[in-house]
């Protein structure tokens with residue numbers, strides 16, 4: 001199998017602990033920050049050489065999450081507007 005066909009989740013980001021990209025993503029989506037991920041996996045507790053890569057990956061995940069949230073909010077506003085109201089009206093009535 002060529003390298004470009006490997007599952008990116010299997011990429012090891014911390015070689016000291018063997019922590020993989022997929023583990024980090026799951027923990028991030030579960031609400032853990034860098035410290036929590038370190039405590040849970042042991043990443044960043046050895047040589048520290050993975051700190052940059054994990055930090056960059058967490059920034060990518062944060063940006064993707066923010067983009068997704070903005071798209072959902074925009075979609076909710078569009079749906080509310082097409083129903084004659086606004087998302088704010090819906091929230092205010094709750």
Ligand code: FES
Nearest residue numbers: 016046047048050
């Ligand atoms: S590579 Fe992550 S602590 Fe060494």
